[in-house]
Amino acid sequence: MTGLRVTPVRTYGRSRLYVSLPGGRCVAWYDRDANRVSLALAELREEALAALAPYLTGEVSVGPPPVPTADDLARLSLHPDEDLAPNRPGEALRHALDRSGRRRDPRRAELAAHELLGTELERLEDAGWRVLHAVPLPGEARIDHLLVGPAGVLALRTLAARGRRLRITGESAAVGRDRPVPELRLARRGAERASFALATAVRPVLAVVGAARLVAEPAPPDVRILAEGDVAGLARLGGVLKPSDIESLYGRARNRRTWLRA
Known part of the structure; x- marks a missing residue:
């Protein structure tokens, strides 16, 4: 034929x-x-x-x-409205900007940071990682990016530095002369909620995009600080999850209903 x-x-x-x-x-x-x-x-x-x-x-x-596994069957039966896999980086922020219609909205720089980081994270798929963007939590909270891979599960909070100096002190991060924001506490809280929803350990990550200089005094012991240029290094980490565990957790995480109890 x-x-x-x-x-x-x-x-x-x-x-x-x-x-x-x-x-x-x-x-x-x-x-x-x-x-x-x-x-x-x-x-x-x-x-x-x-x-x-x-x-x-x-x-x-x-x-x-x-023969399809139980995870395969769950994925195939997932309604498109409940599937978070198609979410784009900064999905909720993107919709808010579309509604505002303002071209000079300062939030556009934040969206650009989400998109740049999302592109870097998606390149990890070749190393066995799975990524979800803009995971909605009850209320109006979001997990900016969720990574599931050989080194475990990471909940990433994005911080746009916009070419300025970033200083991290204790729980707070200050971009340039801006008022300090408790970014580390917020990153940690997102990971805790993800851990509860997925019933597994989740490590918090503060992902910094576009910092001219990064100073952490002292380096936080439980929150990983990651610049966008360091994302590729995650491909070398492993030893925590097997491929079957990765697919199982990813299948659970992409279901919107999983997060209703977070």
Whole structure:
């Protein structure tokens, strides 16, 4: 059979090649990470393998799709309105700015910081991390970014320094000559609420974006201070969660209902 199409797709942090008929029906897919070809239409096995041949490497297992796990079934049954995975960085702030219509709104610099940090965090997916943005908590609170990966679960609070000096003293952080804000306490509180909702340990992180200089006196023992340029270093950390644990926690975290009790 001719006319089979091979399309690369990246979904849930995994790289796959999908083989489909001209009408769009899926014939098979190749999971690069697992080095496995799953056949949706077994009668087109040879044709699908021929279409995928230029992309296959090493010993490839071939067979029907694997039996879905409980986490897979929960994810597949999740209503789109309850799924937080599509949230963009600074989602709530973005909506507020759209409603205001003000071009010179100072909150636009905050949104830019959320977006820049979100881009850096999403690059960690190749290292086995999962990321959610703008996780809503009861009331009007948010967890700016939630990371689930080999080194555990991190709740990140974003601080836009806008090219100015940032001084962290005790619980507070002051950008330039601005009034100090208890950023560390707020970061810690977000992590505590995430830990309660997910029933697992969550470490607080204060993510600083755009600081000309960062001074922490003394360095906080329980809140990690992370500049946007240091995000890539998280890819080297591990030893806490297995891949199956990561997927299970991520599946729970992306469900909006999980956070109703946070």
